[in-house]
Amino acid sequence: MPLLAKNKSQKAVDEDFQLPVLQDAGPSLRKGKQINSVVLNRWQSFWAMGRIRWHLFLLIAGRLHHPLKAMQAMRTLIQTRRKFLGDSALSKVVKVGERYYYEYNTPGWPSQAFDAYHLAELSRIAPIQEKPxxxxxxxxxxxxxxxxxxxxxxxxxxxxxxxxxxxxxxxxxxxxxxxxxxxxxxxxxxxxxxxxxxxxxxxxxxxxxxxxxxxxxxxxxxxxxxxxxxxxxxxxxxxxxxxxxxxxxxxxxxxxxxxxxxxxxxxxxxxxxxxxxxxxxxxxxxxxxxxxxxxxxxxxxxxxxxxxxxxxxxxxxxxxxxxxxxxxxxxxxxxxxxxxxxxxxxxxxxxxxxxxxxxxxxxxxxxxxxxxxxxxxxxxxxxxxxxxxxxxxxxxxxxxxxxxxxxxxxxxx
The missing domain is CATH 3.20.20.70 (Aldolase class I)
Structure with a gap:
């Protein structure tokens, strides 16, 4: 089973990536309850990321007081993320309770922690606070x-x-x-x-x-x-x-x-x-x-x-x-x-x-x-x-x- 499937239809990709059924995972797993996945589907993730990005834009625009500067800052934040995490766009979001998460070490949204973290990252680009x-x-x-x-x-x-x-x-x-x-x-x-x-x-x-x-x-x-x-x-x-x-x-x-x-x-x-x-x-x-x-x-x-x-x-x-x-x-x-x-x-x-x-x-x-x-x-x-x-x-x-x-x-x- 190849890890990367290129130039294939979605049906062919799905067939390539059939995952093994865990028949032999052991009695311990079978004793536990089956838990529904917390990962949102592709459309749910798309809409969640849209809401998150809009919130970030408003947050940044409120500090930079200029929509074009806010858009450029958003692009720079995305470029920084891709520098570390990979060249693909975010496509997966999880929801636990009333908060959304798209990266393990990034605070969940909405929250005070989420806003504070991203404003601090913004300060590395365009200093707006004394926490570089x-x-x-x-x-x-x-x-x-x-x-x-x-x-x-x-x-x-x-x-x-x-x-x-x-x-x-x-x-x-x-x-x-x-x-x-x-x-x-x-x-x-x-x-x-x-x-x-x-x-x-x-x-x-x-x-x-x-x-x-x-x-x-x-x-x-x-x-x-x-x-x-x-x-x-x-x-x-x-x-x-x-x-x-x-x-x-x-x-x-x-x-x-x-x-x-x-x-x-x-x-x-x-x-x-x-x-x-x-x-x-x-x-x-x-x-x-x-x-x-x-x-x-x-x-x-x-x-x-x-x-x-x-x-x-x-x-x-x-x-x-x-x-x-x-x-x-x-x-x-x-x-x-x-x-x-x-x-x-x-x-x-x-x-x-x-x-x-x-x-x-x-x-x-x-x-x-x-x-x-x-x-x-x-x-x-x-x-x-x-x-x-x-x-x-x-x-x-x-x-x-x-x-x-x-x-x-x-x-x-």
């Missing part, structure tokens, strides 16, 4: 604790050590980033749900100008916890799922119930109205056309809006190992990314975010340009895989530390 380095995404590791022993864990050396960040520390970190401007803030770990009271406090005391997500193995995302997080202000959950075969995923995660946690967590998150994403560490042994499409279909069945694809890095538990994927495997992932995001035959499947594809196209957007990572000791890193801290959140001049991180760039590029 408003951050798109910040990951904050809130705990060292975790029940799993994941094969790829980048916080391996800190895992299950003594906690150093108090709730007050974490509140200060969130406040500092929100004061500077951040569209999306993700809580990670360890397993962040092991600090449920802290998460609820952080969400309830934060400003409403940011979308908040939790990065989780699914452990402890019960229906009650999902409901509490939603009511406190959580936008979505990214659940780690590293294989379509339950036994292999459990082995990768070092825990016999890991796959069941994923299924239960996705069901619970969907039930309370949280956006669901699945995160895949695409190892050399996993990457194949069959596995990728089985994964996409499983993600659809679990109600996922997004699939996050991460290439393995020789850090943390992978230190000293030959884990880099081949050029051919990179191309397979890039075609998977392009097809699921833009090809009509895959309109019903979740969208894909693939950071290494973006980095190879346009350079790294981390290192406090648009993304930054805070580890379990409050140290700032260009990204989770760099393992080269620049400073701590307690420093007097937080902006100067971010500027230094930005100047140093990403050491893995």
């Amino acid at each position: 380095f408003y951050l798109k995404n910040v990951i904050v590791a809130v705990t060292k604790k975790c029940a799993l022993r994941c094969e790829h864990c980048f916080e391996w050396d800190a895992l299950n050590g003594k906690e150093t960040l108090t709730v007050a520390n974490l509140q200060k970190i969130v406040q500092q980033f929100q004061d500077l401007g951040v569209g999306q803030l993700q809580f990670s770990g360890g397993e962040p749900l092991l600090r449920m009271p802290a998460l609820l406090t952080l969400l309830k005391t934060a400003q409403p100008s940011t979308d908040f997500w939790v990065l989780t193995s699914g452990h402890l995302l019960t229906l009650a916890n999902a409901q509490s997080l939603k009511e406190a202000g959580l936008t979505g959950v990214t659940i780690s799922l590293d294989h379509v075969d339950p036994k292999i995923h459990n082995q990768f995660r070092g825990f016999a119930a890991a796959y069941d946690w994923v299924v239960e967590a996705a069901n619970n998150a969907h039930q309370v109205g949280l956006v669901v994403a699945l995160s895949l560490c695409a190892t050399k042994s996993f990457i194949s056309e069959e596995n990728l499409f089985r994964y996409a279909e499983l993600a659809r069945q679990l109600g996922a809006a997004f699939i996050q694809v991460l290439e393995p890095r020789p850090v943390g538990h992978y230190t000293g190992q030959e884990v880099a994927i081949t050029i051919e495997q990179q191309k397979l992932l890039e075609e998977f990314y392009t097809n699921l995001n833009y090809h009509p035959a895959f309109q019903h499947l979740p969208m894909v975010v693939y950071y290494d594809f973006q980095r190879r196209r346009a350079g790294c957007a981390a290192a406090a340009d648009r993304h930054v990572y805070v580890d379990t000791d409050g140290r700032l890193h260009a990204c989770p895989f760099c393992q080269k801290p620049t400073g701590k959140f307690q420093i007097n001049d937080f902006q100067a530390t971010l500027a230094s991180l930005r100047l140093g760039g990403c050491p893995v590029v």
Whole structure:
């Protein structure tokens, strides 16, 4: 089954892209409820994007006070998006609750976070406010604790050590980033749900100008916890799922119930109205056309809006190992990314975010340009895989530390 179908009729394309039925996905999936896809069809997506673009035009025109300048700014924003994400026009939108999402790290619309993020991006083109380095995404590791022993864990050396960040520390970190401007803030770990009271406090005391997500193995995302997080202000959950075969995923995660946690967590998150994403560490042994499409279909069945694809890095538990994927495997992932995001035959499947594809196209957007990572000791890193801290959140001049991180760039590029 070819990944790219060119110069064919829609019927022929549909026949080429018949997806496998997951008869062997395991008893865990069959125990979960079937969830309707949150991805809008092509016409619904078209009209949703039309409304979003019109809103953006009015928002920009209101700041630039000139319709022609607003149109040019819109075109520049679109060109910037295509520089990182690909040359095709947006054609897929998901709807969860009353909000629409067309990119994993972009806040949902309508929201204060959506407007603030896009005005900040506009400021990079035509300065209209004093936040030229408003951050798109910040990951904050809130705990060292975790029940799993994941094969790829980048916080391996800190895992299950003594906690150093108090709730007050974490509140200060969130406040500092929100004061500077951040569209999306993700809580990670360890397993962040092991600090449920802290998460609820952080969400309830934060400003409403940011979308908040939790990065989780699914452990402890019960229906009650999902409901509490939603009511406190959580936008979505990214659940780690590293294989379509339950036994292999459990082995990768070092825990016999890991796959069941994923299924239960996705069901619970969907039930309370949280956006669901699945995160895949695409190892050399996993990457194949069959596995990728089985994964996409499983993600659809679990109600996922997004699939996050991460290439393995020789850090943390992978230190000293030959884990880099081949050029051919990179191309397979890039075609998977392009097809699921833009090809009509895959309109019903979740969208894909693939950071290494973006980095190879346009350079790294981390290192406090648009993304930054805070580890379990409050140290700032260009990204989770760099393992080269620049400073701590307690420093007097937080902006100067971010500027230094930005100047140093990403050491893995």
